[in-house]
Amino acid sequence: MDLDAFTDLLTPRGGRALAEAGELTGADPVAAATTLRKTYDAALTSAALTQAALRERARAKFGQDAGVMYFTPHGLEQSTRTEVAEHRARRLLSLYDGTPHVMDACCGIGGDLLALARAGCAVTAVDTDPLTVAVARANAEALGLGDRVTVNAGDAAEVKPEAYDVLFADPARRTGRGRTFDPMAYSPPWPVVLGLLSRAGLACLKVAPGLPYEFIPEGAEAEWVSYKGEVKEATLWSGQNGDRRATLLPGGHTLTATGVQAPVGPAGRYLYEPDGAAIRAHLVGEVAELVGGRLLDPMIAYITADEATDTPWAARYEIEDILPFSLKRLRAILRERQIGNVTIKKRASAIDIERLRADLRLSGPNKAVIVLTRILDKPSVLLCKPL
Known part of the structure; x- marks a missing residue:
């Protein structure tokens, strides 16, 4: 098109x-x-x-x-989910005293600018692609927000962030070869983004959740956002004392770094799998504290505890067996218990899940969760009951 x-x-x-x-x-x-x-x-x-x-x-x-609304294929793929954009707009307003004029420096089809405008912000936006600009304008008009939104074709590198109350930027993370995970290959490139950030009063940058920590600007807060258990993105907020934060949507739960370190100890009755946002934000210690738990291995984000504690920050399973990994032994146990339906999870294991599923030759009416991991550097398998 x-x-x-x-x-x-x-x-x-x-x-x-x-x-x-x-x-x-x-x-x-x-x-x-x-x-x-x-x-x-x-x-x-x-x-x-x-x-x-x-x-x-x-x-x-x-x-x-x-x-x-209107879309382009790439624009839809890269656009922000409504619930995430609305969360970000609410946070932005909580950090700014008043109703800001926001510069959206890489607006795409307008997922974020629409949420900002609905929250009451005036939004000026730019994008390099004329078709994308037309789509963003049409979306603002279609949702009755045209009076709060101005969209122009332009290069984000030429934006003057000091002329606006807030800078929002979502650098494109695609190249001619597809999606890129290298910030230096973003469009605009990371040094240009940091240049814009340095000239903004308040800035909010949307980045990939796998952004290496060394790329986080000094003093910026990094927030990882998970939606229904899937990590969607990370957001960098300028001038927030370098905190780390995880947010769960749609519930709106937030966890921030306290510096607590999880102890390491033997397996208890329950296994907790922290949400990916907490893991990305290096908040596994904080999750362990919430459930009164400890790590099975100091380098792996699986938590164990003796008591069952409900928390939105981790999935919980009841541990039935822990054994050194052996395909033959695992297959025998599953056959003995008539387990024909398994959910296989792994962390720090090189085993191919689908190959393992085929090799297990499952049969029977019962269900189980199989967790492949390493415990004190030994390949292990946990046989768990789903809760």
């Missing part, structure tokens, strides 16, 4: 084509295209069908809003 085809979608005729394409979602693609071509030209037909399919995919991130 090019800019001309997208612009055509915004006309009354294009709107009708898109509505008809939406009704054909899920139908055979050839049949759907044939139906639309009876009324519309090839370019508009293709744009409408593409947009209808993207809207359907976008419901997981944007809910009901997806039905009136």
Whole structure:
């Protein structure tokens, strides 16, 4: 879909084509295209069908809003989930005294700028791609936020953050070869992002959750956000004393670093698997303290405890057996207990999970959780009951 085809979608005729394409979602693609071509030209037909399919995919991130929004494939993939963007907008307002004018320096299709505008912020945004700019503008208009949002084509490197109350930046993490995990390959590159940060009064940077710690600017708070148990992203907040924070959504639970170190000790009755946001934020010690637990191994984020404690910060399993890893022995135990359905988890283990599943030759009506790990540098397997 090019800019001309997208612009055509915004006309009354294009709107009708898109509505008809939406009704054909899920139908055979050839049949759907044939139906639309009876009324519309090839370019508009293709744009409408593409947009209808993207809207359907976008419901997981944007809910009901997806039905009136516009997307590009890369823009949808990189966009922020509504719940995460809303959380970030709330935090931003809590850190700023008043209602700020925000510069969104890499706006994409507008996931964050929409949440900021809904929270009451005035937002000026830029993106290098003219099509993406048009999509972001259309989304602001479609959701009734056009009076709070200004979107222009421009280079984030040319932004003057000192002219705004808050800088928000979400550098693109894709290259011609696909997704990149190297901050130096971000667009704009990491040194440019840090230059913008240094000139901003308050800044918020969205980055990949795997950002190496050495790239976190001095004095910035790093916050890892998990949504329904899956780590979605990290956010760097300027001027927050270098704290580390983990946040769980949709519950809104927050955990911050206290410096506590988890003890190491023998296995208890229960095994706790900390949420990925807590692990990324190096808050395993804090989670262990919450459940009165200890680490099985000083280098691995599995916690054990004698008592069952409910916490949103970790999944809990009841340990039934711990044994040195042996395929033959594990297979015999599972056969003896008629376990035919297993969830396999691993940490610090090189074993291929799917290969192991096939080698176990599972059969039976019962279920179990198998945890592959190392305990004091010895390959081990924990046989657990799911709770």
